[in-house]
Amino acid sequence: MTYKELKQYVDNKKKQNALEWKKQTDIDGYCSAFTDKDYTKNKDIIVAGKKSYKIKFVHNNIWRG
Numbered sequence: 001m002t003y004k005e006l007k008q009y010v011d012n013k014k015k016q017n018a019l020e021w022k023k024q025t026d027i028d029g030y031c032s033a034f035t036d037k038d039y040t041k042n043k044d045i046i047v048a049g050k051k052s053y054k055i056k057f058v059h060n061n062i063w064r065g
Contacts (some may be wrong), residue, residue: 001009034042
């Protein structure tokens with residue numbers, strides 16, 4: 001593949017992705033940030049920081065068995 005072919009391939013791929021994204025936004029609409037109401041409604045789903053970590057098993061003498 002020559003440089004010109006690669007450049008043309010990338011341009012075509014960008015156009016193809018743009019058309020696909022346009023179709024998706026026509027169906028679903030644009031995304032927007034959460035409002036306070038949405039945040040409180042979905043606060044169980046939104047996890048960040050240490051709250052998202054689960055207790056991990058440590059491989060030491062206690063867990064060997």
